[in-house]
Amino acid sequence: MISEVIILQNGRVIDPMNQTDGIVDIWLEDGRIVAPRAVAPAGTCRYDLTGKWVMPGLIDIHVHLREPGQEYKETIATGTMAAAAGGFTAVACMPNTRPVNDSAAVTRLILDMAANCTARVYPVGALSRDSRGEQLAEYGEMKAAGAVALTDDGMPVTDSQLMRRAMEYATSHWLPVISHAEELSLSRNGCMNEGPVSTRLGLRGIPTAAESIMVYREIALAELTGARVHIAHVSCEASLALIRLAKKRGVKVTAETAPHYFALTDEAVDGYNTHAKMNPPLRSEVDRMAIREALADGTLDAIATDHAPHSVLEKEVEFNYAANGIVGLETSLPLGLSLVHDGLITAGRMVELMSCAPARILGVPGGRLAAGDPADITVVDPDRRFVFSAAECRSKGRNTPFDGRQFRGKAVLTIMNGRVTFTDL
Amino acid sequence: MEQLSVQDIQHVIAAARSFREISARSIKKVPTLRGKTIVNLFFEPSTRTRTSFEIAAKRMSADTFNIAASTSSATKGETLIDTARNIEAMNPDIIIIRHSCSGAPQLLARHIGSSIINAGDGAHEHPSQGLLDIMTILDHKKDLAGLKIAIIGDIAHSRVAVSDILGFTKLGATVCVAGPATFIPAAVENLGARVCRTVDEAIDDADVVMALRIQKERQNDPLIPSLREYSIHYGINRRRLTHAKPDVLVMHPGPINRGVELSPDVADGPSSVILEQVKNGVAVRMALLYLVMGGEKGGEAQGDI
Numbered sequence: 001m002i003s004e005v006i007i008l009q010n011g012r013v014i015d016p017m018n019q020t021d022g023i024v025d026i027w028l029e030d031g032r033i034v035a036p037r038a039v040a041p042a043g044t045c046r047y048d049l050t051g052k053w054v055m056p057g058l059i060d061i062h063v064h065l066r067e068p069g070q071e072y073k074e075t076i077a078t079g080t081m082a083a084a085a086g087g088f089t090a091v092a093c094m095p096n097t098r099p100v101n102d103s104a105a106v107t108r109l110i111l112d113m114a115a116n117c118t119a120r121v122y123p124v125g126a127l128s129r130d131s132r133g134e135q136l137a138e139y140g141e142m143k144a145a146g147a148v149a150l151t152d153d154g155m156p157v158t159d160s161q162l163m164r165r166a167m168e169y170a171t172s173h174w175l176p177v178i179s180h181a182e183e184l185s186l187s188r189n190g191c192m193n194e195g196p197v198s199t200r201l202g203l204r205g206i207p208t209a210a211e212s213i214m215v216y217r218e219i220a221l222a223e224l225t226g227a228r229v230h231i232a233h234v235s236c237e238a239s240l241a242l243i244r245l246a247k248k249r250g251v252k253v254t255a256e257t258a259p260h261y262f263a264l265t266d267e268a269v270d271g272y273n274t275h276a277k278m279n280p281p282l283r284s285e286v287d288r289m290a291i292r293e294a295l296a297d298g299t300l301d302a303i304a305t306d307h308a309p310h311s312v313l314e315k316e317v318e319f320n321y322a323a324n325g326i327v328g329l330e331t332s333l334p335l336g337l338s339l340v341h342d343g344l345i346t347a348g349r350m351v352e353l354m355s356c357a358p359a360r361i362l363g364v365p366g367g368r369l370a371a372g373d374p375a376d377i378t379v380v381d382p383d384r385r386f387v388f389s390a391a392e393c394r395s396k397g398r399n400t401p402f403d404g405r406q407f408r409g410k411a412v413l414t415i416m417n418g419r420v421t422f423t424d425l
Numbered sequence: 426m427e428q429l430s431v432q433d434i435q436h437v438i439a440a441a442r443s444f445r446e447i448s449a450r451s452i453k454k455v456p457t458l459r460g461k462t463i464v465n466l467f468f469e470p471s472t473r474t475r476t477s478f479e480i481a482a483k484r485m486s487a488d489t490f491n492i493a494a495s496t497s498s499a500t501k502g503e504t505l506i507d508t509a510r511n512i513e514a515m516n517p518d519i520i521i522i523r524h525s526c527s528g529a530p531q532l533l534a535r536h537i538g539s540s541i542i543n544a545g546d547g548a549h550e551h552p553s554q555g556l557l558d559i560m561t562i563l564d565h566k567k568d569l570a571g572l573k574i575a576i577i578g579d580i581a582h583s584r585v586a587v588s589d590i591l592g593f594t595k596l597g598a599t600v601c602v603a604g605p606a607t608f609i610p611a612a613v614e615n616l617g618a619r620v621c622r623t624v625d626e627a628i629d630d631a632d633v634v635m636a637l638r639i640q641k642e643r644q645n646d647p648l649i650p651s652l653r654e655y656s657i658h659y660g661i662n663r664r665r666l667t668h669a670k671p672d673v674l675v676m677h678p679g680p681i682n683r684g685v686e687l688s689p690d691v692a693d694g695p696s697s698v699i700l701e702q703v704k705n706g707v708a709v710r711m712a713l714l715y716l717v718m719g720g721e722k723g724g725e726a727q728g729d730i
Contacts, residue, residue, distance in 0.1 A: 194611045195611050195612055196611065196612035196615040198610075198611065199581075199587075199610040199611055199612055199613055199615065199616065200427075200587070200615065200616060201527055201528065201549055202527035202528075202546070202547045202548035202549025202550065202584060202587060203527050203528075203547070203548070203549075204548070205610075205611055271528075271531065272527070272528030272531050272532060316504070316506060316532075316536075317504055317505065317506075317532075318505060318524070318526035318528065318529050318532060319526060319527065319528045319532075320525075320526040320527070320547070321526065
């Protein structure tokens with residue numbers, strides 16, 4: 001179907017996997033990257049990308065697409081439109097749908113619905129049946145159907161024996177286990193970070209220990225079982241210290257953080273702003289700075305959004321009763337670029353965090369711009385200034401703390417499988 | 426209390442003092458708020474605060490309506506905002522809200538136009554209690570500046586503690602808090618309080634000792650082993666009180682667990698001003714209603730006192 005040649009000209013190609021950072025033309029044909037030829041065929045489509053950055057398509061390994069079951073919050077179609085607009089060519093969707101994605105049937109359903117959407121969708125299977133934390137789900141069947149990892153995400157695994165068995169069994173199917181690290185007995189009834197702000201607002205706090213205790217458990221179990229463990233949405237310094245040490249010892253642990261943990265602190269909750277309520281909660285400035293440092297020094301492998309669309313039904317309520325989570329697909333790249341503009345990381349490191357490492361963690365294609373690779377490409381205008389408006393989100397969710405924020409830099413052209421899925425050139 | 430300036434606080438207290446005299450008359454009613462409609466929207470059981478606001482409103486000739494959570498639509502799944510919008514459609518002048526969730530009054534203030542008075546939200550604030558506590562202290566001490574005020578007990582789950590700490594320190598008092606560590610919230614120093622290791626240290630040379638209620642209903646969270654041990658180690662009794670100033674005031678926001686936070690002889694003793702607090706509560710709430718309705722300060726108090 002796609003037989004025309006697309007040439008991306010004059011852009012700065014940032015491809016850390018191939019140690020490329022310079023002005024190079026990229027040729028695309030039949031959904032793949034191809035080697036440039038001497039003469040372009042008739043009908044070739046050319047994009048002059050002078051001043052733009054051309055990078056392997058961004059991959060978000062932690063999103064909630066809500067379908068099947070909660071289509072009033074998001075659908076696979078709207079979620080992937082948001083992904084494309086945010087510069088993502090692929091997303092991994094969490095299994096807390098209704099029904100839970102704990103079987104090959106649900107995995108296949110998701111992939112069927114995603115077939116004509118504007119981003120690749122990689123289903124993450126449930127770690128336990130119905131994510132109840134009791135019995136293992138059928139990893140082999142889910143993997144065969146297309147699942148790329150396992151997690152009970154929002155339903156933290158309290159039973160350490162189950163987690164151990166899940167890790168062991170996952171190694172037999174070459175699947176990574178993603179951990180939402182939360183010790184529920186410490187976080188129960190809490191709704192924000194424990195600290196000066198929670199005391200001032202009279203809200204029950206969640207200490208950072210609720211996260212770090214479980215991060216340590218996952219590291220210990222990864223060491224015991226040899227499994228590949230990925231720690232989701234790390235929010236605090238205490239967890240980072242443990243991950244840093246574990247990596248030094250050679251434990252197969254990887255970790256992500258979400259943009260809000262390096263962009264905001266618990267001060268954002270002020271005024272009982274339910275758009276600043278998520279789990280784990282926004283932490284202190286000390287934690288925020290530690291997250292930024294860990295993004296630079298490699299302790300954190302990836303940036304993932306934890307895109308969690310909710311409707312006003314879940315958010316325009318008392319803070320205690322509000323649902324956790326914010327949308328993130330359309331603000332992740334601008335926030336990632338802010339780290340580059342701040343001089344904290346290089347553009348190459350940002351590509352590593354948002355494309356290369358995500359592909360590696362999930363064992364999926366992408367993260368690289370070599371001939372023969374899928375034509376998944378994100379083009380960024382690093383200096384385009386704009387005011388982000390929640391009302392203009394492609395996502396059905398408007399639950400973002402970044403409404404009205406001034407950003408510098410955004411995706412201006414997203415190409416997935418050789419097809420333009422978003423353009424704002 | 427967080428939003429009130431020192432001038433605001435003094436203004437409310439001055440108004441409350443002028444209204445206090447009304448409650449001592451044989452005909453305890455003035456026409457100030459005649460024709461005004463005041464709704465008590467209580468999502469949490471409360472006898473004294475609700476009654477205090479109701480008496481305050483009635484003494485000023487306002488029409489009052491009480492909506493308790495058990496009889497409201499909350500149990501039918503209606504959201505707080507919808508409930509409030511429905512009430513607002515009937516044109517009340519003031520909605521007084523008590524809610525178990527911190528921030529509920531702020532949520533309402535964002536979504537409806539009526540004036541809102543916070544009668545206690547979660548573990549956040551109880552501003553009218555803070556104001557009546559200030560008024561009571563000022564009845565006995567010239568000024569709060571320079572006073573040492575000890576607040577003993579469950580600081581972490583007390584909205585009274587937050588409003589008191591903020592109010593007392595704004596007026597220049599030193600506030601010392603004490604209690605078992607399970608009752609001391611994270612970073613309470615940031616509110617302006619000093620944390621004392623022992624009750625005796627907090628009470629030492631204190632001008633005011635405020636005991637807070639132990640919420641027995643919190644027993645699913647293991648905060649203290651027993652009320653018995655609490656009363657022995659943290660209860661205010663005559664012996665402990667000897668270390669305070671001779672003219673110390675003993676206060677309690679009520680309701681008291683006699684023999685737990687306060688020994689009965691202290692609760693009923695000469696230093697106790699607990700019933701004065703209740704009396705001043707009506708006056709402070711009259712002042713709040715008056716000022717929110719326009720008083721002499723215009724609409725400034727609109728929103729969330």
